[in-house]
Amino acid sequence: MTNFDYYSPTRFVFGKDTEAKTGELVKKAGARKTLIVFGSGSAEKSGLLQRMRTSLQDAGIRSIDFGGIRPNPKSGPVYKGIEICKKENIDFVLAVGGGSVIDSAKAIAMGAVDDGDFWDFHAHTRMPQKALPIGVVLTIPAAGSEGSGNSVITQDKTLLKRSATGECLRPRFSILNPELTYTLPNYQTACGIADMMSHIFERYFTNEPGVDLTDRMCEGVLKTIISAAPQAIAKPDNYEARATLMWAGTIAHINLLGLGRIEDWSSHAFEHELSALYDVTHGAGLAIVFPAWLRYQLHHHNPQKIAQFATRVFDIPTSGSAENIGEKGIAALSAFWTSLGLPFKLKQIKGFEEADIPLMTQKIKMTRPNELGNYNPLNYTDIETVYRSML
Ligand code: NZQ
Ligand code: ZN
Numbered sequence: 001m002t003n004f005d006y007y008s009p010t011r012f013v014f015g016k017d018t019e020a021k022t023g024e025l026v027k028k029a030g031a032r033k034t035l036i037v038f039g040s041g042s043a044e045k046s047g048l049l050q051r052m053r054t055s056l057q058d059a060g061i062r063s064i065d066f067g068g069i070r071p072n073p074k075s076g077p078v079y080k081g082i083e084i085c086k087k088e089n090i091d092f093v094l095a096v097g098g099g100s101v102i103d104s105a106k107a108i109a110m111g112a113v114d115d116g117d118f119w120d121f122h123a124h125t126r127m128p129q130k131a132l133p134i135g136v137v138l139t140i141p142a143a144g145s146e147g148s149g150n151s152v153i154t155q156d157k158t159l160l161k162r163s164a165t166g167e168c169l170r171p172r173f174s175i176l177n178p179e180l181t182y183t184l185p186n187y188q189t190a191c192g193i194a195d196m197m198s199h200i201f202e203r204y205f206t207n208e209p210g211v212d213l214t215d216r217m218c219e220g221v222l223k224t225i226i227s228a229a230p231q232a233i234a235k236p237d238n239y240e241a242r243a244t245l246m247w248a249g250t251i252a253h254i255n256l257l258g259l260g261r262i263e264d265w266s267s268h269a270f271e272h273e274l275s276a277l278y279d280v281t282h283g284a285g286l287a288i289v290f291p292a293w294l295r296y297q298l299h300h301h302n303p304q305k306i307a308q309f310a311t312r313v314f315d316i317p318t319s320g321s322a323e324n325i326g327e328k329g330i331a332a333l334s335a336f337w338t339s340l341g342l343p344f345k346l347k348q349i350k351g352f353e354e355a356d357i358p359l360m361t362q363k364i365k366m367t368r369p370n371e372l373g374n375y376n377p378l379n380y381t382d383i384e385t386v387y388r389s390m391l
Contacts, residue, residue, distance in 0.1 A: 001210045001260035008254055010147050011173040014247065016239075018177045019137050022052055022094070023059030025173045029133050031092030034063045035085055037105040039097045040070060043139060046183055052096055052137065064088055066108075072275045072282070073100040075155045078107040078118060085112035085132065094135045095171075098192075099143025099152070099282070102136055106151035106169045109134050121164035122153055124367070128166035136174040140184055141246040142192030142283060144199055144253020146174035154276050160363065161276035176250065178242035186233050190340035191283030193229045193245065196252040197222060198286040202265050203258035205297070205305060205375045211261050218257050219312045221248055226313070226336060233340060266373030267293045270386065273360035278351045287342035288349070291334045292390045298326045301376035306330070346390045357387045 013021055026034055034056055036049070043049040044067070056063045066081050084090065085108060093112075095105035109131040111118035120126040136146045145151070149169045154161040181189070204218045225248050231241035251257065270293065271285040298306050303322035310316040310329020314336075318325065334344050346352050361384045364372060371377035378386065 002208060002262060004259045006255070006259055007167065008147065008170065008256075010171050010254075012147070012176060012250065013173060014176045015243075016177060016179055018175050019048065019051060019180065020055060022135070022137060022175060023055035023057070023061060025175075026056060026061055026092055026094060026135055027059040029092060029135070029172050031061055031133065033088065033090050034061055034092040034094050035066050035081065035088075035090045035105075035108065036063050037069060037081065037093060037095045037097070037101050037108065038065070038067045039101050040068060042183060043096050046180070048137070048139070048180060049096060052094070056094075061092075063094075064090065069097065069101045069104045071100045072161070072279050073104045073153055075119060075153055078104055078111065078153060081105075081108035082111035082118060085109075091132060092135065093132050094137070096137045096139070098138070098140035099145045102134075102138075102143070102145035102171075103151040103153060105134055105136075106131065106145070107153050107164065110151070110164070110166075110169070119153075119155055121166070122151070122155070122162040123160075124162075124164075128164055128168055131166070131168040134169070134171045136171045137180070138174060138176050138246070139180045140188060140192055141181060141249030142188075142195045144196065144249055146171060146176070147250045147254040152272070159276045160366075161272040162367065174250070176246050178239055178246045179237075181242050181246060182237045184236065186236070187341055188281070189232055189236070189245075190229075190337075190342050191281045191287075192249060193225060193340060194283035194287040194290075194337055194342055196245075196249040197225055198267060198283075198290055199252040200257055201290060201294075202268060203261055203263045204309065205264050206261040207302070207375065208261045214257055214259060214261055215308075219309075221251055221257065222313045224248060229336075229340060262374050264373045264375040266375075266378060269364050269368065269372055270360075270383070273363050274346075274349065276363075277356060277360065278349050280349045284343055285349075287337040288344055288346060288390050291330050291337075291344065292386055294330050294333070295327075296382070296386050296389060297376055298323060298330065346387075354391065357384060360387060
């Protein structure tokens with residue numbers, strides 16, 4: 001187990017009707033004027049947004065709406081949000097939505113207290129040191145941004161999708177009411193499930209010895225997600241299934257499961273090129289990438305770890321070679337994701353062109369000039385091979 005220093009200061013307020021506490025929590029953070037960041041319609045339609053405005057008003061906090069954030073959020077709206085914050089003396093940013101809204105809110109919060117270009121933080125030429133305080137009312141369990149110190153944005157002109165990381169990006173509070181997720185289309189629920197499971201996989205596949213505790217924690221959360229997922233899909237207002245998924249999505253990415261481990265994250269790099277280029281939903285992209293990455297690793301590095309995943313998470317019998325058991329586990333994972341309506345081949349992505357594979361490989365290499373990932377680091381040729389295995 002590696003050394004670690006774990007600090008996760010977000011207050012999580014979980015359960016029915018908890019969004020009613022928003023105004024009170026923003027006030028507690030010392031705010032007077034809030035920018036409410038939201039998406040393209042769902043929060044307005046459900047009435048959540050109006051309840052947020054009222055909650056802030058009741059707490060004596062002024063607010064300005066900033067809506068229209070799209071999935072796979074772009075840099076353009078971030079610049080606009082920063083401008084509004086500076087002009088209006090905003091002192092708190094409230095994100096009402098999912099990962100795209102939260103990540104845009106985080107980028108706006110960083111840019112609002114900075115004189116330079118916020119993109120420097122995503123391009124990793126500067127590290128974020130400060131940001132306006134951020135609060136979250138989560139409406140989709142998926143990205144885990146409600147507890148993470150990350151903001152993932154795509155730069156308009158280059159279509160580079162990159163993550164900025166900093167402690168100042170961790171939300172002061174995140175409100176998690178599972179009832180707010182009842183309106184999610186099944187496809188979005190499924191994409192969220194693939195994303196949260198992938199956040200666990202990125203941590204699970206490590207070479208670090210002595211990580212039995214976190215191995216078992218990862219396996220337990222994965223098994224729980226696999227059991228709750230079909231229940232939420234079959235009955236979108238199943239509170240317990242929605243509650244399980246919502247907390248699992250946070251647990252998956254708050255880094256408890258990665259403590260003491262060297263994490264991989266190459267599958268996310270593969271996926272970010274897909275969602276940057278074709279605007280595919282992040283979780284759907286991961287449903288294509290992860291089985292392909294696992295299969296490549298099965299034949300190149302430590303098949304025993306993949307066999308362990310197969311037996312412990314998908315109850316594959318332990319007879320046969322590690323490769324054979326691992327292969328059955330990967331097939332079970334793909335079958336589970338496709339049963340939720342997720343894709344499994346690149347050709348299922350609208351607009352995908354095989355000719356784009358060298359471009360995506362090149363874009364990965366731009367920010368990772370040496371090797372990709374830590375489990376079994378991949379060079380340029382390996383990356384291209386893994387992409388081609390998704391065809
Ligand atoms: O825009 P609206 O109308 O709100 O619709 C959204 C959007 O179309 C809809 N939605 C959300 N809550 C809903 C709802 N529809 C009905 N009822 C509700 N309750 O869902 C769609 C997807 O929303 P989005 O915010 O894009 O989803 P998600 O949470 O999956 O976020 C994905 C983004 O997060 C990034 C991804 O790359 C992607 O850009 N990630 C961020 C991470 C982080 N900050 O730590 C880590 C992740 O690995 C990931 O990369
Ligand atoms: Zn993800």
